[in-house]
Amino acid sequence: MIEESLRSYLSAAASRSPAPGGGSVSALAGALGAAMASMAANFTVGKKKYENVQEEVKRILSESEECRLKLEELVDEDIKAYTKVSSVYSLPKETDEEKEKRVQEIARATKEAVSVPLEIAKCCFRVLELCRQLVDIGNKRLISDVGVSVLLAEAALRAANLNVEINLVSLKDDPFVKEKRCAIGSLLTEGRNILGEVLSKVEREISGG
Numbered sequence: 001m002i003e004e005s006l007r008s009y010l011s012a013a014a015s016r017s018p019a020p021g022g023g024s025v026s027a028l029a030g031a032l033g034a035a036m037a038s039m040a041a042n043f044t045v046g047k048k049k050y051e052n053v054q055e056e057v058k059r060i061l062s063e064s065e066e067c068r069l070k071l072e073e074l075v076d077e078d079i080k081a082y083t084k085v086s087s088v089y090s091l092p093k094e095t096d097e098e099k100e101k102r103v104q105e106i107a108r109a110t111k112e113a114v115s116v117p118l119e120i121a122k123c124c125f126r127v128l129e130l131c132r133q134l135v136d137i138g139n140k141r142l143i144s145d146v147g148v149s150v151l152l153a154e155a156a157l158r159a160a161n162l163n164v165e166i167n168l169v170s171l172k173d174d175p176f177v178k179e180k181r182c183a184i185g186s187l188l189t190e191g192r193n194i195l196g197e198v199l200s201k202v203e204r205e206i207s208g209g
Contacts, residue, residue: 002075018086023078023117026159027071030124033152034068037130040142040149044134053137060130060138067123067130074120078163081113085167110167114180117163124160125187127153128194135201147202154195161188 004012009028013020041061044050050057088109091102131150138146161184168177 002072019079019082020075021078021082022159023082023120023163024075026117026124026156026163027074027078027120029152029159030120030127030156031068031071031075033124033149033156034064034071034127036145036149036152037064037127037134038068040134040138040145043142044137044139047139050137050139056133056137060134064127064130067127071120071123074116074123078116078120081109081116085109085113107171107173110171111173111176114164114167114171117160117167118180118184121157121160121164121184121187124153124157125191128157128191128198131198132194135198140205143202143205147199147206150195150198150202154191157187157191160184 002009009020013025038061041057041064044057045054045061085106088102088105091105092098093102128150131146131153135143135146135150164180164184168180171177
């Protein structure tokens with residue numbers, strides 16, 4: 001759906017259609033956050049006032065664009081993963097053999113579905129890290145855009161976590177569940193820290209404090 005118009009995407013998200021859902025929307029929010037980081041970096045590159053940080057800002061720009069493009073892909077990947085999970089629930093369950101196969105396929109599809117929002121979370125966390133760097137060296141005229149970026153990225157990270165959890169609760173593979181919860185838990189904790197740190201600097205810069 002990333003190739004469709006924004007209006008079409010929002011209409012589909014608001015409709016009774018099961019997809020796009022929360023995971024896809026999380027990826028879109030993250031992509032918007034990455035775009036704002038790229039914007040702030042783009043308005044720093046080539047500026048004489050910031051010539052001493054050009055190489056670092058160019059690196060930030062390259063990474064933020066990499067995150068944006070990956071998150072755009074994940075907008076659609078989440079839809080595909082959800083569709084696959086939905087399809088396996090319709091598998092036949094008349095015989096014991098069919099029931100067992102259905103259970104296995106549901107578990108397999110659900111694990112695959114976990115991987116998409118987890119990847120969204122990782123990309124959003126990287127955007128947060130880039131904002132932490134950009135807030136100190138980027139064009140001060142774009143400081144509010146860095147604030148928008150960090151807010152969107154952190155919100156998308158938390159939203160992605162909800163989609164990880166909604167899939168994990170149905171799985172009986174304890175080691176898998178523990179591993180994924182641990183992985184995203186550390187991102188959430190540090191993500192909140194980065195959000196607070198960057199927003200504090202943004203607000204201080206805007207107020208002239």
